[in-house]
Amino acid sequence: AQKITQTQPGMFVQEKEAVTLDCTYDTxxxxxxxxxxxxPSSGEMIFLIYQGSYDQQNATEGRYSLNFQKARKxxxxxxxxxxxxxxxxxxxxxxxxxxxxxxxxxxxGGTRLMVKP
Amino acid sequence: GAVVSQHPSRVICKxxxxxxxxxxxxxxxxxxxxxxRQFPKQSLMLMATSNEGSKATYEQGVEKDKFLINHxxxxxxxxxxxxxxxxxxxxxxxxxxxxxxxxxxxxxxxGTRLTVV
Numbered sequence: 428a429q430k431i432t433q434t435q436p437g438m439f440v441q442e443k444e445a446v447t448l449d450c451t452y453d454t455x456x457x458x459x460x461x462x463x464x465x466x467p468s469s470g471e472m473i474f475l476i477y478q479g480s481y482d483q484q485n486a487t488e489g490r491y492s493l494n495f496q497k498a499r500k501x502x503x504x505x506x507x508x509x510x511x512x513x514x515x516x517x518x519x520x521x522x523x524x525x526x527x528x529x530x531x532x533x534x535x536g537g538t539r540l541m542v543k544p
Numbered sequence: 545g546a547v548v549s550q551h552p553s554r555v556i557c558k559x560x561x562x563x564x565x566x567x568x569x570x571x572x573x574x575x576x577x578x579x580x581r582q583f584p585k586q587s588l589m590l591m592a593t594s595n596e597g598s599k600a601t602y603e604q605g606v607e608k609d610k611f612l613i614n615h616x617x618x619x620x621x622x623x624x625x626x627x628x629x630x631x632x633x634x635x636x637x638x639x640x641x642x643x644x645x646x647x648x649x650x651x652x653x654x655g656t657r658l659t660v661v
Contacts, residue, residue: 460647470635472588472652479647518587522648529593529601530641530648531578536587 430454431521431535439541440509447494448504448538450519458524461502462532463493466516475517478502506540514542546572548640550653557628557660565623565656567638573618574640578650579611582635591636594621628660 432451440446452461463475478486478493486493494503506513516539520532547570557563567577575596580588592602592613600613610632612624621640625632637655641648 462650464652470637470655470657472637472639472655474649474651477647477649522650529576529578531590531593532639532650534587539585 429535430533431519433517433519433535433538435538436536437539437541439543440506440513441543442511443508445505445507446509446540448506448517448519448540449501450503450535451499451501452519452521453500454521454523456523456525456527460522461493461495462520462522463491463502463504464518464520465513466518466537468515472518476504509542511542511544514540516540546640546642546649546651548574548638548651548653550638550656552656553654554657555659557658559629559660560627562624562626563628563658565625565636565638565658567621567623567640567653569619569640569642569651572640572642574621574642575618576641577615577621578639578641579613579621579623580637580639582637582655584635588637591623625658628658630660633658633660 459480461478465473476488476491478495490507492505516537518537519535549568577594579591591606592600594600594613594615596615602608615621638653
């Protein structure tokens with residue numbers, strides 16, 4: 428089974444509007460972390476936001492916020508006031524604490540976001 | 545913040561030759577680095593986990609004799625694609641893991657686009 432699922436391969440959003448990128452995850456580990464990265468066409472992976480499984484509040488970083496619904500195992504990324512520069516691939520990733528000796532990240536398939544002027 | 549420098553950013557090589565890709569953590573010590581491969585419009589696929597001073601751990605299906613990984617110091621990991629063939633053409637990207645009081649963070653290099661002709 429997929430550990431990280433991003434069901435939206437591509438999305439359009441109008442400039443200045445908010446957009447939600449979906450991410451669901453599957454783990455039996457009580458301790459885990461969820462990450463979102465942005466990958467523009469140049470290829471680098473830019474860290475956006477992090478949510479720990481024990482964090483009581485949803486993470487926020489500037490225009491980015493994470494809608495963390497633990498019981499539903501979802502960690503959706505919300506981008507407010509979209510800008511043209513937000514057009515990129517977005518990846519959700521998870522790090523599990525158990526059965527993960529290397530503390531590696533598992534990535535979802537990604538969502539391509541296109542911001543329309 | 546943490547910076548990982550990856551070189552070269554682009555390389556074109558002839559079939560049968562070897563190519564070395566370097567990944568350096570500039571302002572922190574990275575005992576663990578990860579090497580990924582990414583095909584166009586796909587997610588990152590973990591190839592191997594590189595630990596300083598020890599042998600790399602390869603993911604299933606990754607040929608360790610073809611993709612040689614060396615992590616001889618706390619700031620440098622290298623990936624050598626030996627006897628490259630056109631099917632090895634891809635985007636390769638490294639990530640260094642660092643630990644802070646807030647937990648693990650993962651900083652990515654800018655990636656290397658390899659074209660084998």
